[in-house]
Amino acid sequence: MSPAPQESLEIELKFDVEAGLPAPDLTDLVPDGVVGKPTTYLLEATYYDTADTALAANRITLRRRTGGTDGGWHLKRPSTVESARRELAIGFDDAPEDDGLPSYLRDQVVAVARHGELNPVATITTDRTVTAIFDADGHEVAVFCEDLVSAESLLPGGGVNRWAEWEFELVEGTMDLLKRAKAYLRAAGAQTASSTSKLARAIGSQPLETDVRVLPKKATALDLVRYELALHRKALLTYDPLAREDAPDAVHQMRVAARKVRSILTSYPEVLDRAAAQPVSDELRELGEVLGEARDIEVQLETNELLLSRENAPEDLVTALIDAERVRHRRALKSVRYALSTTRYLTLLDDLDSLIESPQPGIDADRPARDVAAEAVGASYKRLTAAQRKLRKHDSWSPEWVEQLHTIRKRAKAARYTAESAAPLRRASFDNAGRVAKKIQTHLGTFQDTAVNREHLAEVAGRVPLTGAAMFTLGRIDAREETRGRKAVKAYRRL
Template sequence: MTISETMEIESKFEVDTDTPIPAADAFAPLLADDPVVHELSATYYDTADLSLTRHKVTLRRRTGGDDSGWHLKLPSEAGRVELQLPLDHGDDVPAEFVAAVAGLVRRRPLAPVARVDNRRHVVLLRDPEGTAVVEFCDDHVSTQSFVTGNANAEWREWEVELVDPSRPGARGHLDTVATACSSAGATTSSSSSKLARALGALPSPDDPGASAVRDALREDLGKVLDHDPAARRVTMVGVHQMRVAVRGLRSTISSFAEELESETEDTEIDLADLLEELKVLAAVLGKVRDIQVVDQRLEELAAEYPEDVVSPLTRKRLSDELASEERRAGARVAEALGSERYLDLLDRLHLLVEVAGTGSGSGPRSGAPAQSSKKRRREAQDMVLRGVDRQFAKFTKARTRTERDLDSLELTLAQREELTHVVRKRAKALRRNVGALRESDGLTVAPLRTACQRLHTVLGDVQDSVTARMWLRRIARRAESAGEPTFGFGVLFEHERGFSERALAGFESDAATVTAAYRELSESRRAARRRKTKSKKKGSGT
């Protein structure tokens, strides 16, 4: 069954029950149609722990109006992607929608969590040419929550949505209507959706702050799941962000493996196997991401040359070949994320979060006396700092070996790129740990964070260049076999080669900056300990 897809970009406003809607001329230059009234009723579905809601996903079955059906709304950069299927499934959630959120649901059942009834007054607003551009909705809402004591609620709100977000000037029209709403006495809604308001505040995770490791793992796993639905749809941002999150989670597990080993002894969790599974997943995501980056990179690079240098035939060959490769890589991503193997991995990761912090050295055990928030923050900071120390030791080892080889050997560009790629991976892992540190207690964190980001960006650009040249060689051979000219491929290849040479020229300086920044952080830690010791002595009167 074909799923219809639209981009939802809207603004929501809270209003009193007796607030009059803006007069028609308040929307000028937009022209208002006569209002139409719809009686809408929607049942929302979620897991028992509200996993969809926690990750800003809504799944509903709605009747009434001109878009009755099953609706699945997924977060995106621009707004929310809305997928829709007809009501042919009765009360059973369509299998297509279950598959789209399988990472969030796993093997758990979906059940009704709330009902939202809405008497909606719709005013369609048109531009001076008569094209519908904005839908203004005056909603009179009543809700029933099935998970918070069957609580009922009623309110009124205004919802302003773009009819076609891709239309030129669409955002400006939305701003015009939003201004009219504010002038009429409305205030920006404090809830992201009707469902969120119906459910109210969601329960916090168990024992937040009880273990720095558990909190870090929970946050990292949450990021993976946040981007799971978009990655399943093989969007460029979704795949990239999920790969970043998977690598971040893998880095956290590696950094705190010492603490986690004892806590997983009596479970089915094998940390080494878990890390390997995450590595495989990141690689699958990386294939399609690399192709997407190369496609965009080479398209922009080719545009810098005239057509007598990089011919239209060469550009088309590049575009067609990379598009075909992206489809194949995307199919592998969809297959991987739709597999039982991936669901098993998620089950083990959730179990790891549950057991983290239950052993010595990771925070207070369950049932231990509650600690002060200040002490918890200090323990969490110390835990992260130990992770930073471990990752810096790995970074230093890789940097020392690489600089030794660069100095002592006559290396090709490819060999230098391979050596520095190892340093990039270590710098990336260090950056993730540093990113969890706060500028508190006099710690000097910002220089190390900035230095890691700089080195990672430079060497990341080098790696993108390596990948681009690999594809240029591969596609050029295919073009040559087809009897096509390959001069343009050579021009692009040499451009990328020169880019990499220039980027690597500053490697040692950028790497040294990371080391200097780490020493600055270390000195600030020692100074903080001296201040603490001095304060204790003063407090004891000695």
């Protein structure tokens, strides 16, 4: 049976308390609210991680838990929302276990675990008392948990630890309620939690120290490159599991992350040792091509679905433009999943980690970041303007002219990414260059999409036997795409 995962956003507060501290009366937290009768559960969980606790170091927890109302497998990951984590839950009936761990969950964390085996690293037993809080209309807005925790680390040298904590989790409540609860519970004697999760407290794991989060005030070029590489590595790892399951926009965002990492390596060629950086850049290009095929078909499908929705399209045209493309899209996604499951991909991630955590400096590494960034942004913008000047040598709408537009688009994208990589330095000139390049990329990107789609429409017309009505509709769609493309070029030329 295939897994039936349910992902939600877990928004909660966690506090350390003295064992036996009485819980406060929570009725006043919600005007005219009602507090339910406390219910006690015994929760028994086994947590899985690699020997070097790679998941915990990246604020990820994977557990198998029994007891309570949500027994099953739970995968928790960071979220961009304050006080929140993304939680993926799979019931036991929906998750066939492969050697003790569902293969679906292995795929979700493989980009972080890499070559490491996922084995039990801790067992945690929680004596939990849950109190539900309802608003005046009877809606459950939050739950308050009083936990007595006993945790045993299964890692070498690990031991047993016991503590008490409180958790306050939103159900249908607002962030204002969370804010009130924070002050209310602290006034009752609660203290800020010493660890981000029960597992972190059990095994003593902390977030990766090598995850560059703050750029030094007087940053060197190497500081800037490491900072930017770490930023986009995080995006790459975040979208990896989402791309595997074809979540909305995930393939696109993963492709963007891969391109931005590669852009940093090519924009600052003397900051890192070329011999170490070039293989990573080459592998990122290959990854981008695999992701790009799926993304390009996705864009084409979305465009044609929109175009056909405005027509009374014959069934044979729908089959040719939509059904057949969906088959191609599924094949492309299969290629993405295969690529992300290979040793080659995991080695790429390892090598990227090495560039960030143990960089081999190039000749520009110790130079001021602002100086090196100014040179990089200037060089990329110079290449863009040179390509624009070359456009004047060709007759408008000639094949050479159109091809040069594609070159300008690619140069604009490179200039944009280079300027955005320098954004942490807070230079207005960098920001302005990035904004202009983005506008050029956007307009010419639209033109490129229409050009590719029109080629596909022509290919379908020549390959697939269509009815007269279908050919007529195909002609109308092609004309609309031509108009959209010309408008995009006109908008670019106005710049």
